[in-house]
Amino acid sequence: MSATDHGLANAEALDLSDIVDTERYPLHRPDDPGLLKTIETARVHLDREGCAVLRGFLREDRLERVREESARMAEKSFYNTREVNAYFTADDPELPERDPRRLFMTRTSGFVTRDMITADTLIHRLYVSRAMKLLVQRCLGEPRIYEYADPYAGLVLNVLPDGTEQPWHYDTNEFIVTMMTQQSENGGVFEYCPNIRTPRDENYDGVGAVIRGERTERVQRLDLRPGDLQLFKGRFSLHRVTRVEGDTPRLTAIFAYSRAPDVVGRLERTRQLYGRVAEQHMLAEERREERADGLID
Ligand SMILES: O=C(O)CCC(=O)C(=O)O
């Protein structure tokens, strides 16, 4: 045990061998040929279809602990249910009924936020560690990535109990890193349509067909298991988590990193997702408003 290995979240940690399967993913040896190959493969998959999975990232003998920790935290989850389309926009009665902007689905988001995830949990230790950030930035081909400055959103546990789902949507951030910590008995499958839209073409016909269930050949189903690490670029790939069935909630840790430092979520979005806001959200919003008024910058 090194001087800095105190069993708490440690931003300098390079050796994660008590959490990560370092036989398979030797993060503490950045130039290991096997690791270089893993990173190269992840980059190819991310470029081609916006998704890469590092199977069995977590040590097998840590699966039960991470499951227990997250199941305990899940009891503190805040839930919010609303009707949304894939773009999170309001209904527009001027558009034809078949337009995907008019297809509304029930979304229940359940989240445990970073401030409720203690520094001794495995997911918190992973999130802040240097080794994890290095791995993610190398897989994405980014020069550097940062933790969110947001006191809630940087690390969250997503909770999907019986009967809930995450309907078809795009993400607003460039990429997310996730790790399932508890699988549901049935359902809860991650499905995605690689690059179904591009910056120049929304492809409303294709998107509408997928949402209505008419074009299943475009849909890829990912057999995710607890302990797998998933990297996903969700700006252009429509995706969902199918309805969970059974008494065991589907639990997923979401590790949010950004290309720029100091990212703080919007005030109203934060209130909607997590049911409350912190001082940082209010301050960040004031600064944004000042900038919009042209008073600073
Ligand atoms: O839980 C997952 O596997 C994906 C979640 C997701 O799509 C999101 O949080 O935007």
Ligand SMILES: [Fe+2]
């Ligand atoms: Fe998403």
